[in-house]
Amino acid sequence: MNERERDVELPPELRQAVNDLPRSIEPAEDLWPGIKARIRAGTGDAGRGTSPHPSRWWIPLAAAAALVLAVGVRYWLRQADAWEVRPTAGVPRVDDAPLASRGTLRVGEWVETDDSSQAVIAVGTIGHVDVRPGSRVRLVRARDTDHRLALAYGVIHAKVDAPPRIFFVETPAGTAVDLGCEYTLETDRNGRGLIHVTGGYVEFAWSGMRSVVPLGAYALTRPGQGPGTPYVEDAPAGLREALVAFDFEQGGADAARRALAAARAEDALSLWHLLTRVEAGMRGEVYDRLAALVPPPPGVTRASAVVGDTTALERYWSLIRRIEFRRVILRGIRDIDPSTGLAR
Amino acid sequence: MATLAFALSDAVPAPIADDLVRRAQAGDEAAFEALYRAHVGRVFALCLRLSGDRTRAAELAQDVFVRCWERLKSFRGESAFGSWLYRLAVNLVWMANRGDRRREARVLPVEDPQPLERPVESSPVALSIDLERAIGSLPDGAREVFVLYDIEGYQHQEIARMTGIAVGTSKAQLFRARRLLRERLER
Numbered sequence: 001m002n003e004r005e006r007d008v009e010l011p012p013e014l015r016q017a018v019n020d021l022p023r024s025i026e027p028a029e030d031l032w033p034g035i036k037a038r039i040r041a042g043t044g045d046a047g048r049g050t051s052p053h054p055s056r057w058w059i060p061l062a063a064a065a066a067l068v069l070a071v072g073v074r075y076w077l078r079q080a081d082a083w084e085v086r087p088t089a090g091v092p093r094v095d096d097a098p099l100a101s102r103g104t105l106r107v108g109e110w111v112e113t114d115d116s117s118q119a120v121i122a123v124g125t126i127g128h129v130d131v132r133p134g135s136r137v138r139l140v141r142a143r144d145t146d147h148r149l150a151l152a153y154g155v156i157h158a159k160v161d162a163p164p165r166i167f168f169v170e171t172p173a174g175t176a177v178d179l180g181c182e183y184t185l186e187t188d189r190n191g192r193g194l195i196h197v198t199g200g201y202v203e204f205a206w207s208g209m210r211s212v213v214p215l216g217a218y219a220l221t222r223p224g225q226g227p228g229t230p231y232v233e234d235a236p237a238g239l240r241e242a243l244v245a246f247d248f249e250q251g252g253a254d255a256a257r258r259a260l261a262a263a264r265a266e267d268a269l270s271l272w273h274l275l276t277r278v279e280a281g282m283r284g285e286v287y288d289r290l291a292a293l294v295p296p297p298p299g300v301t302r303a304s305a306v307v308g309d310t311t312a313l314e315r316y317w318s319l320i321r322r323i324e325f326r327r328v329i330l331r332g333i334r335d336i337d338p339s340t341g342l343a344r
Numbered sequence: 345m346a347t348l349a350f351a352l353s354d355a356v357p358a359p360i361a362d363d364l365v366r367r368a369q370a371g372d373e374a375a376f377e378a379l380y381r382a383h384v385g386r387v388f389a390l391c392l393r394l395s396g397d398r399t400r401a402a403e404l405a406q407d408v409f410v411r412c413w414e415r416l417k418s419f420r421g422e423s424a425f426g427s428w429l430y431r432l433a434v435n436l437v438w439m440a441n442r443g444d445r446r447r448e449a450r451v452l453p454v455e456d457p458q459p460l461e462r463p464v465e466s467s468p469v470a471l472s473i474d475l476e477r478a479i480g481s482l483p484d485g486a487r488e489v490f491v492l493y494d495i496e497g498y499q500h501q502e503i504a505r506m507t508g509i510a511v512g513t514s515k516a517q518l519f520r521a522r523r524l525l526r527e528r529l530e531r
Contacts, residue, residue: 010494010522014529017475018494024385025392031406032380036373038406039413125382325474330529
């Protein structure tokens with residue numbers, strides 16, 4: 001590499017963002033019917049119309065198609081029941097059997113690692129999950145539209161290149177829903193957990209409650225209480241403590257006010273989540289603080305946010321996530337104003 | 345560049361993939377459909393980023409699989425099937441882009457990237473919008489080399505072999521792409 005190339009080497013954050021781009025994108029519609037028609041035309045099937053028995057020429061084709069369909073369906077059903085798993089350290093176990101080399105994880109089976117073993121699970125064809133030491137993970141479902149694991153305890157690191165909402169990880173505190181991302185999820189044996197997102201977004205949902213955790217953010221999870229309010233990696237300790245009190249210790253309005261006081265513009269992500277979590281009477285207070293730190297985009301008013309207008313809240317969220325994205329990927333390159341997302 | 349522990353070409357366990365390729369080479373459409381299902385996402389992503397247009401990408405991806413079917417017998421297993429398929433895709437899209445560009449040159453100013461910019465709302469990964477938009481706004485040649493080098497992981501020599509451009513041109517386009525990308529993201 002010469003000097004000129006070194007000069008424009010991508011900065012680490014941007015390099016990471018490029019690496020995180022999905023390698024696989026599904027087309028909006030299935031291309032196979034068109035391909036099938038074209039390859040059949042190209043292999044001479046169209047010429048069969050010259051058969052001396054035109055009324056019956058389709059019978060062998062129909063039989064072949066039925067056979068192909070049966071074989072295809074059988075193949076896909078068989079594929080759908082299992083994913084590949086392999087050890088990356090030590091000897092993990094799959095349903096109590098030692099896994100010395102590449103093997104198969106079927107629906108309902110567990111992968112278990114001890115202190116010195118690790119495994120990697122291929123999530124169908126869309127990504128992989130590293131199962132770190134001291135973990136127990138079960139394959140719940142393996143369908144094209146529903147790739148689902150359950151983490152009983154331990155730590156997993158998931159990286160998925162797929163459209164949103166087809167990869168899920170169930171935990172004792174709720175379900176992590178992939179929105180196109182990379183993340184680390186840990187859960188202790190009491191079901192208390194933490195999610196850290198390192199690419200894209202994850203939605204963590206429990207009993208109608210949800211937290212959207214973007215790149216560079218964390219959220220705590222607790223069984224019976226669901227996901228806590230997300231916070232950014234460099235959130236002040238005072239804010240994190242206030243959020244724990246609000247989310248899990250019945251800290252109520254006092255804890256929420258402590259969170260508002262500790263929040264900076266960089267913490268807009270947390271305040272946006274608080275907007276819909278505090279009592280209705282306190283929403284105006286949260287909105288005022290959020291709007292002072294990150295001015296709302298056009299079309300978002302205090303009244304619309306306070307009544308929980310979904311369109312307004314999504315618009316505000318869109319602004320906040322874009323600012324946070326720029327803040328994270330341009331860290332060390334440009335000084336990004338956390339109130340606007342523009343370079344200062 | 346980051347790679348999945350299981351590359352997409354390996355996502356179907358190797359013995360099954362080999363069997364599928366052998367059956368497809370013998371004319372088994374069901375086996376070829378299975379190969380299509382395993383690789384269409386990666387091929388479509390490549391076509392989308394190289395062409396900058398979702399509709400065009402769907403047409404190109406279809407062309408890639410038809411061409412793949414036609415040339416399958418020439419695949420000798422010297423590389424992974426996926427690698428062979430993606431090279432075929434790069435070749436086909438590159439040639440198609442050159443043809444398209446000759447036609448578009450009659451009506452579009454070549455230095456104006458806007459008309460070729462991909463609509464960002466169709467991106468399946470919301471977080472990638474800023475970056476995808478910036479990549480989509482790069483001039484054609486720079487975007488193509490950036491996609492092949494920085495996203496797909498090909499080396500300059502491989503890009504030169506696949507596309508017929510000089511290694512120096514590939515390096516220059518990468519230099520230009522990275523510079524423009526930084527500028528556009530830092531704005």
